[in-house]
Amino acid sequence: MELNWIKIAGFILTPIIAFVVGVTYGGIVRNITARVQNRFGPPPWQNLFDIIKLYSKKTAINHGWMQHLGPAFAITASITSLFFIPILRDSEMFSLLSFNGDLIFLLYMMVFGALGMALGVGQTGNPNAAIGVSRGLSQMVGYEIPFVLALVAIMIQYQTTNLNDILSAQSQFTDWIIFQNPFAFIAGMLALLGMMGYAPFDVVFAPAELASGPPSEFGGKYLALMQTSGSIFAFAKLTLFADLFLGGAENFGILVIKTFAIYMFPVFVGVVNPRFRTEQSIQFFWKWPTAFGILAIIMVAW
């Protein structure tokens, strides 16, 4: 096996970049939320310091080997999903494994982490955690429907299931799918609200109600790995959306701008909304977002 050093550098750099960018986004968002709430937030690098602190903790507690493995499942899913998304278009270093997998695989890989975490959470024996998991799974049935509708519309429109082909079809500004299939864009962005877990769809973690839900019993190195995985996964999802709707990016500067722009949508919706109950959030996704998704498909089929 010849060692393609460029590709290997890509494999090593990508998770690190994803982590740093994801964590910084988290910190900046805390500042934005704070300013909206008329206070000064923590410094933007606070999330990074929190994770470093967690990694340097000397003790950890677990309730069994399934909980011990939970964060391993989560980070496996995050990094594997990241590797199958083309980070930069037309780049040999950063297209990673995206030629060897397609959107349907990504859909299922994104669930792999949640499932593993849910199993790990189950062994902790904490009732709040189990309630959080049941809410999370129920909500997932909600937002996956418009998301898949949007993806199917795009896949049919461009007759491919591979992200690289979708990227190369968006060579010009006017070819971006946000303009070519706006209904798919709207359905996808509304689904993103559910995927990102900000208000009004944060009933899964519900800090003041469920004592933070699923991550309740995780501390030390487990929580550190979980938060790392969360940051990487957030970056992966944002890059996926940037590739799908905004034509990808040729260099990291443009990628940061596009992903941050997409990220602002759930954040801004989140800072001004209260929390939905689980059944309200599920029914929300089955109404207008699904309607937009169906419109997206009808627009393509005709």
Added chain:
Amino acid sequence: MISITGILGITFGAALLTFLLHHLVPKLRNIVAILAIGATGYIAWQLPIDSYLLHFTVGSFDIVLGNSAYSQLFAILVAVLGLFALIYSHDFMAGKERLGYYYMNFLISLGGMYGIVYSQDLISLFFFWEIMTWSSFMLVIYCCKDAQKVGLKYFVFSAIGAYAILIALVLIYSSLGSVTFIKVFTGFSSMSFGVQLSSIILLLVGFGVKAAIMPLHVWAPAAYSRSPLAFTAVFSGALSKMGVFGIGIVLFKFTSESGYFSYVQTTLAWIGALTALLATLYAVFQTDARKLLAYSSVSQLGYIIVGLAVGTPMSITAALFLVILHGAFKAILFFATGAVYYRTGSTDMNEVTGLIRKMPFTFFSALLGIIAVSGVPPLGGFISKWLLYESLIENNNYFLIIVVFAASTAAFLYLYRFIFSFWLGQEEKEFVDVKEVPWTMKGPMVILALFTLVTGLYPGLLLAPISKAVAYLGVSGVSYETSVLFNSWGNKIDMNNVIAMITVVFVSAFIFLSIKNRKRTRYVTTKDIHTSGEIPKENENLTYKLDFYKPFERALGNLLKPSVDKIYNRIASNLEQAFDHLRYIYTGNGQTYAMYVVVFLVILILFSELIFGVKL
């Protein structure tokens, strides 16, 4: 010995032998059963394809039995599942009563299934179909008195299906003069349109009862939860696939020139998709593990029917892949439930909890089973889901794919509930003495779990025989390599990379978690949790169990209120009332009977011209 007579002879002979041995030398009976099925499995594997190995004439009917790639696939499924279930029964059924009856009916039903897959004419198909139904009915009512009511539902629906097949058989015979497959396949398009359509619909109804298509599925939850769990694995894994076998033949070998066929296919595809979705939603709210798995089986069969009905090469491949995989992972889940039942005496998910440290092998197999059902990579379930979705997208079945995907997402709910209820959650004092199950029960589970892993990594190994079966159905195959799958647009998925990536990252994360601060990582019990400063007392079990998905139930609202079961019950009670009125004919009075005779003679005389053609 390598012949179909060999297979059938060994199976039915062993059935009789085990029954006799039960009364003479009980210890030998299990061994005889296992050896018999092992032998038939080997023969099924070695049997040459495309051979008519048995042909004789009874009266004016030709009885033909033969092998084909399609038959071989199903035969091996039956053999492997039967073998594992018999090995499992060795300990699971130890100490129960009437074991001779159990093993005999088990082997007879396996023999019936072999007969069905090797039939090459409709009469022997019907004959073995009835044998299979009758013996499995005996096993459904094996356990207890009240199982008879449940068994009755199964029997009535099976009878409806069987008579539908019989009527179709009669129609075809009166049109073509023969019911051997060769004649029917070639002569089908020469029959009149009415006969073609009605025979197809009747055959689909007949096979659909076994394949639990809605609304013919109502027998499934009750029957699966009553039969002994070792047999339920075969019941759901192999028996229901006999319906799929028949549907495959009807859809692809009964070729016709008329255009109505595409309507039949579309209707069937939508029925399959709705079955998948609705059965999944029903499964989410069950509290008994057996009923949950029963509804799960119905919904997986829905996927298979969608794959068959859509009819593209990739979708048929997906359907057949799921047939094999579903046999494997449903067997794992039923065996795991059986293991829990064996050790704790209950399959109620609200009662049993926290068994993960006591039954690690069972948990591991159930975990792989769950991951395979949900279709998450890198196990075999993902391959079948990938093939199905790709085929639906390529074929432009947009809305079908949404229903199927919604079913797939909702499947996570009941699967998580299954594994959480039995193995995770807080540990309970009542189950402190629960031990792991013996190796005859663990072995089949672990082997099947590893099978799902291998098919995920090397799907090409399973796709080879499936492509031959698909070719028998008259459709060209799908392109693949041992670890890479392609769709017709040229996109691919390379499972090598997937597995490599997952393994590398998972192992690194595991090593990191295990090594970092190894000496200062403590294990604490599940009672030692962060509940706002309180420590749960010894007798409080705070596992979240009851109404696990109440929010989801509220979100669905009135969607699940209408129930096909209620409709059937209403029809049945109305019929009962009508028959109740009808029985008043029998008054018990001799004079009334004499009047009936006189009235009958008068009618005969008055209408003699109409009836006899002569005027009296």
